[in-house]
Amino acid sequence: MSSNEREILYILIRECEDVMGVSRTTLVALQSYRQALQKLKNTDNQAFTNLLVELNTVIKNTEPKIIPLTHLIEEFEAELQIYFKNPFELIRDHALKILNQKLSRYESFIQGVIDHGTQLIEEKDCIIAQPSSLAIRSALKKAHSELNRKFKVLILDQNFMRIKQFVKELSQEGVELLVVPEYNLSHFLKTVTKLFIGAVSITPDKKIITTVGTANAVGLCHLNQIPIYLLANSLKFAHRIASEQHIYKVESQRACNNFTYRHVTYSHDQVDLHLIDHVITEQGEIVRTGTPFFKPDPTVG
Amino acid sequence: MESKFIPIFVFIAVYGLISFEALNKAVAALLGVMVLLILGVTDVHTAAGKIDFETIMLLLGMMAMVVVLRKTGFFAMLSVKITKLTGGSPLRILVLFSLVTAVISAFLDNVTTVLIMVPMVIEITRGVGLNPKIYIITQAMVSNVGGTATLIGDPPNVIIGSKVGLTFNQFAAYLALPVIASLTGVLFYCWLTNRERFRPIDTNLEKLFSVQLLLEKIQYDFLSIPIDKTFLFKSLGGITVALLLFVTQTITGLTPGVTALSVAMILFVITSVDVEEMLREIDWSTLLFFSGLFMLVGILEEKGVIEWIARTIFLRIGHNPYAMVLTVLWVSGIVSGLIDNIPFTITMIPIVRLMLESQSVPHNLLWWALSLGACLGGNFTMIGASANIVSCGIAKKYGYAITFFEYMRTSSIATIISLVLVSLILMTFLLILP
Numbered sequence: 001m002s003s004n005e006r007e008i009l010y011i012l013i014r015e016c017e018d019v020m021g022v023s024r025t026t027l028v029a030l031q032s033y034r035q036a037l038q039k040l041k042n043t044d045n046q047a048f049t050n051l052l053v054e055l056n057t058v059i060k061n062t063e064p065k066i067i068p069l070t071h072l073i074e075e076f077e078a079e080l081q082i083y084f085k086n087p088f089e090l091i092r093d094h095a096l097k098i099l100n101q102k103l104s105r106y107e108s109f110i111q112g113v114i115d116h117g118t119q120l121i122e123e124k125d126c127i128i129a130q131p132s133s134l135a136i137r138s139a140l141k142k143a144h145s146e147l148n149r150k151f152k153v154l155i156l157d158q159n160f161m162r163i164k165q166f167v168k169e170l171s172q173e174g175v176e177l178l179v180v181p182e183y184n185l186s187h188f189l190k191t192v193t194k195l196f197i198g199a200v201s202i203t204p205d206k207k208i209i210t211t212v213g214t215a216n217a218v219g220l221c222h223l224n225q226i227p228i229y230l231l232a233n234s235l236k237f238a239h240r241i242a243s244e245q246h247i248y249k250v251e252s253q254r255a256c257n258n259f260t261y262r263h264v265t266y267s268h269d270q271v272d273l274h275l276i277d278h279v280i281t282e283q284g285e286i287v288r289t290g291t292p293f294f295k296p297d298p299t300v301g
Numbered sequence: 302m303e304s305k306f307i308p309i310f311v312f313i314a315v316y317g318l319i320s321f322e323a324l325n326k327a328v329a330a331l332l333g334v335m336v337l338l339i340l341g342v343t344d345v346h347t348a349a350g351k352i353d354f355e356t357i358m359l360l361l362g363m364m365a366m367v368v369v370l371r372k373t374g375f376f377a378m379l380s381v382k383i384t385k386l387t388g389g390s391p392l393r394i395l396v397l398f399s400l401v402t403a404v405i406s407a408f409l410d411n412v413t414t415v416l417i418m419v420p421m422v423i424e425i426t427r428g429v430g431l432n433p434k435i436y437i438i439t440q441a442m443v444s445n446v447g448g449t450a451t452l453i454g455d456p457p458n459v460i461i462g463s464k465v466g467l468t469f470n471q472f473a474a475y476l477a478l479p480v481i482a483s484l485t486g487v488l489f490y491c492w493l494t495n496r497e498r499f500r501p502i503d504t505n506l507e508k509l510f511s512v513q514l515l516l517e518k519i520q521y522d523f524l525s526i527p528i529d530k531t532f533l534f535k536s537l538g539g540i541t542v543a544l545l546l547f548v549t550q551t552i553t554g555l556t557p558g559v560t561a562l563s564v565a566m567i568l569f570v571i572t573s574v575d576v577e578e579m580l581r582e583i584d585w586s587t588l589l590f591f592s593g594l595f596m597l598v599g600i601l602e603e604k605g606v607i608e609w610i611a612r613t614i615f616l617r618i619g620h621n622p623y624a625m626v627l628t629v630l631w632v633s634g635i636v637s638g639l640i641d642n643i644p645f646t647i648t649m650i651p652i653v654r655l656m657l658e659s660q661s662v663p664h665n666l667l668w669w670a671l672s673l674g675a676c677l678g679g680n681f682t683m684i685g686a687s688a689n690i691v692s693c694g695i696a697k698k699y700g701y702a703i704t705f706f707e708y709m710r711t712s713s714i715a716t717i718i719s720l721v722l723v724s725l726i727l728m729t730f731l732l733i734l735p
Contacts (some may be wrong), residue, residue: 009507
């Protein structure tokens, strides 16, 4: 794979994460991997295994790292390795089978978070919600449609591409909502009862890598004693510390009215885990101090 | 001669300003008219009487219908469907997008078509790791080719149809074959000269993965577009009615201009759109440009300039219909590649009329030669047609700047192939049609 092709794939995954969030990007990437394998034309065993290793390496090193996807691809690699001596068709069949298992497993993890998240939403709540999280979006919809709870949602206006799907889904569901810029949040704090955030990853140095703008919202809610809930499945717990999560940094020279300055942006925010009041995973609420950092699936060979 | 000299000078100056984009087209044309009025070459009523309101009504009606249809999300839905159908195959991207672009261009204006199709083509080709440039150039070219097929597809056809009184069905009947041949020629040439780029990707796992991921992303983006089904059905229904009325023009007696504007106004009423917003999106500049040009050429005609050009250049070729058809086709083709084909067509209509007075050519073949030459010739260079300029503008915005010569390297030979194929077909028509 050329460096240009690798860069294109990095950009594509970054764009997907930016718009869809981590969980959906992970699901979509696994589905795409499955479809790509199905469409792959006959190749010899060695070339095929090289292609797999090459693609896996790229997927595991995106900017930022998509941690659930990385874990699942690592598991996939480990499970598939024992079949590498087989003919192409056989390796492919096993690869598809393993990918299907990974997809189902991840879907069940997300469902677990949604189920527990739904229970947190109470009557007359006013919840600030991070728009890119699949679990938050689904929990809000479920609480409204299945539990018939009446609540209000303040959507953090972080990125139009990210909020438009969220707004469309909640509007169709009939949930009362308001889009507010994250920098204007101070005006709404008196009515807010909860803050729901998602994460790209949770690192061993007790940091959360999350969408841009979330750090400010967390800081503000923490100072105003508004309970902060992190909804994240356990596959988001990373092996490596925050500085190794490949947060994408862009440095540029900007010019405005004959004034030139250096401008730096990061693709994601870092939030201290100790600012979070409740961490909700597929197993329910876990004790923050005893956060179970990711351990490989015991069923993996 | 003095009375001819001023309009000729003004006309050449306006052409120059338009060709070198020194001034906004509409401003250049209307400024030319104002100069003639101030100098007393003509009066306001005579100048205004030269405007062909049938053409203006047809263009305004079609623009209004497109604005409403664009609001429905129909185009977004269509491009997502085609993208999915391509499956990321480089050759399928070229062929499917080209076919859809050609068909849409036949019914909507070419600029709208490329505005819809080119961003999607860039998105998918770069996502697959392909260089989008050849695809962008092809889309611009096929939009011009497709637009040639119908009365409403391209401004030169709108002008010829309205001014000469040719019907929608006549355009479709006589131009379908040349357009299909031309489209095939353009696509074949693009494939032949870039076949390495169109190799299948089904042995490349990384590219297959990228394509699938990209398709999922496009699908997800599309899901966030609100589609109002009632609004969509009303809009599509309105356009279907307009097409039916175009086809049955000889029975209903309704001219295309009346049909288009009536349907557009009915759509404004039944869809309850924000009319002010819709009106803002209409390309008034083009409509003013047309009006100005009609007045300028009308004055030239009145002063005998057009007749002088016809007698000096075109009537010298003799009375052989084959030579007349080929001359009009190739002169229109080459000149339209260098200057805007709209003023050229408006100028050529009275000239072709004079040619037909000296020697009749059956089956309106001289008009078809003008239409094919003016529309297909727009492909010769980057500045030959608005769709080319707009496509290259979009490409530049995405970081793929296409130079004048880069464009011409592909487009000039493809256009010559088109014109050769069309010449053969028109000659065959002359030979075999009774």
